[in-house]
Amino acid sequence: MKEELFVSGRNIPNIDPFLNIWHWEIPLYLFLGGLAAGIMFFAGLFLVMGKEKEMETTVKWAPFLVPVALVVGLFALFLDLKHQLFFWRLYTTIRMESPMSWGAWTLMIITPLSFFWVASYIKEVVPGWKWRLPIFESFESLVIKYRKHIAWLAMGLAIILGVYTGILLSAFNARPLWNTSILGPLFLVSGMSTGLAAIIWMSKSHYERSVLSKIDIALIGVELFLIVHLFMGFLAANQVQVEAAHLFLGGEFTVTFWVFVMILGLIVPAFLETLELFGYKIPMWIPSLLILIGGLMFRFIMVEAGQITRYLY
Template sequence: MQELTITSGRNMAHIDPNLSIWGWEIPVYLYLGGLVAGILFFSALYFLRGKSDEMPTVVRVTPLLAPFILGIGLFVLFLDLEYKLHVFRFYTNIRLESPMSWGSWTIGVVFPLSLLWAAIHVTDVFPNWRWPFQWLKRFVLMAQTYARPIAWILILYSVILGMYTGILLSAFNARPIWNTAIMGPLFLASGLSTGLALNLLLSKNKAEKHIIGRVDVMAIGTEIFLIIHMFMGLLASTEIHIKAAELFLGGPYTAFFWIFVVGLGLMLPALLELLEIRGKVGVSKIPALLVLAGGFVLRYIIVEAGQFSQWGL
């Protein structure tokens, strides 16, 4: 038996007894970042495959929301900074060893790209759209001629964005539950799935909905596969990693994780989407809403549990 008692000093705000430095802001940002990655990835993918007319929501409509969603995410991230006046410091340094530095530079590319991609498609969705300046109109018209290379760049950067939201956490060796390389692909898969779910929610085209539903089932299947692998990896690792996995396998997060993330956020929507595809149940917005909620709960619980898991007792 071992008992550690801090007899002097400590009991510091947000550090003791467990880390609570990151509240709701970080999971919201990671969630919205993943969602935008999903939106942009599938928009660019189906655009390149020439499906713009078959899948108008995925290619043209939802990307119009992407810069706004990412903007909200970045604002929330800004709220989390303790030294807000120094936010510009992210862009006066390039730190190759720091995933957060990579992330801020990725955002520096993705945010303008998402604006450009929305600008390219805005006249398709709103035919009466008028640009306020001639130079802006000329610029967007020029961008439209380069839409294919831009789409390729978007695919690359949306994957980087989706992965980075997980890698950001997995790089912390001090928090065993985060410290698994699966976190990057898991958050990417979840981001792709939530992006599809938002499309499913907005789409009014039955054929399009069917395609989205089918792809989403694959994304959810991948997520479940990655979650299983995450636990396999942790359980096969050192004692602190085993303890971290046990937080979800009998520990305080067990019921919440398996019911709200795996059950209601992954299994049930996948089942409903499968039944919808086979025409066994009517098409509804329920699976999309469940996926969107489950994606957020996944981020929230992982960020929370990571701060709970530590090297000490």
């Protein structure tokens, strides 16, 4: 008698038993993209509002971080690419339905725009700065002349960039944790909050810190609202999304998410910023640092946990 053993199943490298493709480069890229978007948005906003003198750090100093954040983030993304020499093909077409196309073109515009912004203020920030070539002087004058127009463009691109960092994940709807439309606005609000945290840390003006802290407290409230509704949506959905939610509600990401993101990254900073507004002496680098660490942890957790969840078992 001939006996045969049939085994059915899958064993695809980097796919089974769970997705294992994105590592540290992607969450770092998402974090730095959100941080840059937040700083650029508020720099443009307060310039348009005519608050350039009152919000000097926001408009003049903090934007110096943006080109650095974008270049480092893009380098991290480049390291993650499988076919690095063919990245230019993203710029041979524009696909309105593709989040990757939106992100590529947005970064193509906002990155040089951030350098232009810095160049227009470098003489005010760095005394004695002189351009070696006359063409740079002429270009600087042109940028200063149209600075308000650039601010409006920067604000729009910053919003697109902030939303893109979340939609980049939600476009992978084969992963239950990422299959939600809340990720776009959630990552946008989180990026705005981290951008404010960086500005508050840099600022020495009590007035400026107070204004930004009020905005940040509101953003943290919105972020908490979106996170709560994210889990409500998962728990009211199908079985795989319920299981995805349970990764944070008793599963392996429970402690890291609730301690480092929710408590230390959102609730504690909001409480400290509120105390500062009521006149208590709070070193503002503490809530700022907590928000930045919480924002970074949030992206690492979402990328890692999202790869674990799947529909087919």
